[in-house]
Amino acid sequence: MACARLFHIVAPRLCRTFGDKACFRRHLSSSSRRLQGSMSAWVIDQYGTHAVLRYTEDMPAPAVSSPTDVQVKIYATSLNPLDLVMRGGYGAKLLKLRGNPLSLGGSSEFPVVLGRDVSGVVADCGAEVTHFFPGDEVWATVPPWKQGSLAEFVTLSEYEVSHKPQSLSHTEAASIPYVASTALSALVNSGGLCAETAPDKRVLITGASGGVGTFSVQLLKAWGAHVTVTCSQNAEGLLRGLGADEVVDYTAGDAAQRLEAMDRFDVILDNVGGETEQWALALLKSWSGSKYVTLVTPLLSSTDHMGLLSGALQAGCTLNNKALQSLSSSGVFYRWGFYTPDGPALDDVRTLVDSGKILPVVEAHFPFTQVPQAFLKLEQGHARGKTVVRVSEDDGSQGDALEQSRPLYTGDMEPPESRVFGQQ
Secondary structure, three states, X not given: OHHHHHHHHHHHHHHHHHOHHHHHHXXXXXXXXXXXXXXXXXXXXXXXXXXXXXXXXEEEOOOOOOOOEEEEEEEEEEEOHHHHHHHOOOOHHHHHHHHOHHHHHOOOOOOEEOOOEEEEEEEEEOOOOOXXXXXXXXXXXXXXOOOOOOEOEEEEEHHHEEEOOXXXXXXXXXXXXXXXXXXXXXXXXXXXXOOOOOOOOEEEEEOOOOHHHHHHHHHHHHHOOEXXXXXXXXXXXXXXXXXXXXXXXXXXXXXXXXXXXXXXXXXXXXXOOOOHHHHHHHHEOOOOXXXXXXXXXOHHHHHHXXXXXXXXXXXXXXXXXXXXXXXXXXXXXXXXXXXXXXXXXXXXXXXXXXXXXXXXXXXXXXXXXXXXXXXXXXXXXOOOOEEEEEOOOOOOOOOHHHHHOOOOOOOOOOOOHHHHOOOO
16 A cells, blocks of 8 residues: 555656656556457458448457557547448458468458548557657558558557647547548649649549548648539538538539539549549640549459459559540640558648648547448448547547537538638
8 A cells, every 4th residue: 555655656756757658658558568469340251231240349459560560549430432342342452462462372351340540549659669659649541451440459550640630539530531641642642732832723623522522622722722613512511611612513414514614723633433534634724734633543443353463454554545645635644543541641631620721521420339320321422521430439539628519510511610710
């Protein structure tokens, strides 16, 4: 008893002397090493439809196995259309090879944990991790070749993790990382836009009411671009509230004609694919370096159906042919966009979120026990933002009090002007 009392007297003074995080790191690291080797998770044991989802409490917990690993206790995640198609086996061959180069021998990838978004707290760190300590609130995007976030824990590289915005709860924060990583990869890496180059650029986003679209509108407006979007009529209020300058209802039947009557665009971000390319390419400025970036690409589906080598060659030929045709006919650059997990990029997003320039857009949220219902919601399509899963009912974040004082910004709400610009 005397020793216990002495510890409670001395420990706070040690923390003040050597730093709260350093003291907490030693305490939590030793606690995490005592964690059980299994965790709760939603997994699939085969590719298929809704019925393949299975809850287990015996999934091996991912340990810190590299000096640069960061183990995160997950408080919230969210679902993306990618999770639906991955559940059905989309990209399985290529992603399996990327995750395990030795998998050509035929080893099974199952059970698979889906989910790409992470908002949680650091539980343990590798010896060479310098930017994170146990107890830090973080967010991240899980690469598609790693086990996902519909689980209690995930282990990522230090370079895939970022400190979570202080102004958001975990429930809100979990709606952003995947769509932010996708939008940044498409708009910056493929579209050539950034805070310095975007001002006064005209950008068109097709299918803008989903997660990537709602984030992209806010990001581009924060950068000073002029943004036109296509969506259904009942999403117009949402997108105008997020800052869209022009909204075109694609269900009205004259969307292409209305867009053709506008000034030409510098960049198009296509979330729809299919027949959109047949008329949208003509909306770009000719011979001025304009870019068409589509997120609907055949790479993974080609490797699934034709094998790794043949599929990759076929996809490469498709991209090359379209790029040459667009460049030679009108000087337009045709490019594919892919999401790329990037912790430092999320650092920049955190700054925009905490300054009120980007809001989380959550259409629905479910407890961890209702993951199948969350997937059914996602399968309905016509998203108005993100579907979030609360892995832990105890949010435990600094932003939790803020969330309790205001409603989640959902896709069926037209945001007040004060919320759009982050004024509380």
